[in-house]
Amino acid sequence: MSKKRFIAGATCPECKESDTLRWWKEHHVEVIECVKCGHVDRRSPLSEEKDEHRPEEQDAQVIGIFKPQ
Numbered sequence: 730m731s732k733k734r735f736i737a738g739a740t741c742p743e744c745k746e747s748d749t750l751r752w753w754k755e756h757h758v759e760v761i762e763c764v765k766c767g768h769v770d771r772r773s774p775l776s777e778e779k780d781e782h783r784p785e786e787q788d789a790q791v792i793g794i795f796k797p798q
């Protein structure tokens with residue numbers, strides 16, 4: 730599984746709590762989740778970045794469903 734990291738100082742757009750947001754990468758998409766209210770936000774990368782050497786990317790590719798073309 731990918732590592733989930735808390736975003737220091739971030740405020741949830743839903744419940745307005747601070748320091749409740751954490752993010753991780755899922756198949757090259759950043760996922761942000763609020764642990765307080767369960768709000769989830771996904772953002773696709775605008776441009777494909779060559780950062781596939783990072784450990785969390787390798788974890789995502791083991792699943793192998795959404796491989797980039």
Ligand SMILES: [Zn+2]
Pocket residue numbers: 741742743744745746749763764765766767768
């Ligand atoms: Zn929230």
